[in-house]
Amino acid sequence: MTALHLVCFERRPRPPLPGTGDHLERSGDQPGAFDAAEVGRPGAKRLGALVREGPRAGDVVDLNRALAAMLALEDVGAPEAEADSLVPADPLAFLRGFARGRGPAEEALAFVLDSLSRYDAPDLERAGILEERRRVRLCAPVPRPGKLLAVARNYAEHAAERGARERPVEPVLFVKASSSVIGPGEDVVLPAASEQVDYEGELAVVIGRPLREASEADALACVAGYTVANDVTARDFQHARGQHFLGKSCDTFCPLGPLLLTADGVSDPQDLELRTRLCGEVVQGARTKEMLFGVAEILAFASRLMTLEPGDVVLTGTPAGVGAAKDPPRYLRDGDVIEVEIDRIGCLRNPVVGPRAGRRDA
């Protein structure tokens, strides 16, 4: 299998393509050959895959539509219903059926890449199968995880900078509200109630198969893929006020993205480099091998107590270098830009805005 770079995207409103729409109606050529509504409703979040090479690199394939078109050419009955069943347009529905849909998703992408070399790309665009990168807005690859778990103090140097004297004997898990998730480029909004909002760059694991009482050896087989997270935290709520959950769960406090790299694209999740930049300055840098508990250990441990389900997301902890540990502390401010980058997966970039300027798309 070839690794997929999966995204969740929204189409931006677009002007009619040359030679379509009004032009067709006016000219009387091929009336009805193209219905502008067919390119998709702006605002709906859909599953996509990035084209990685060639002149269309960076553009987005609508996997559900691509599969429907492929099945229609193969004379499969009810191709759209079959595509909806195998590769649903909704990213979370796709993850829930990941074991079934992973193969067809790859076939649909291959169909598009092959089509590009055989006939004009605009046909694919008119059918809503391929979108120019500038025509879409990327969202979090899992816009609303079923469960959003996170691990505390999972890098020794970070645990030390936060005052922990001893290594935890097992992964220390907590939850963030799933409603805190935002996508790449969206604003992290500083709540008026907090004066100590901090960043935490982290590797995020996306579950693709149910995981219950799994061994470490079996755990990684249940991973759909990996993405990048920022476990934004209001330190004053987390510590002084004893409101750990609230301090982790404010709206916009979990940027995720920009894409989900399927697990077959990551030969070893403990061999990735992670960097966090605040306004261009590197503030965190580590390799994931420095985790106290690796991904397999975290998942196996959690699965002894709770079922991890497809569409759940697990943040694996942050390395040293958070703002609270600096002297003086450096908390996030209106106008900051925070970036978390992980090898091969990508760079998650989010502006920071003050309470009043904050605006969040529904």
Ligand code: MG
């Ligand atoms: Mg964290």
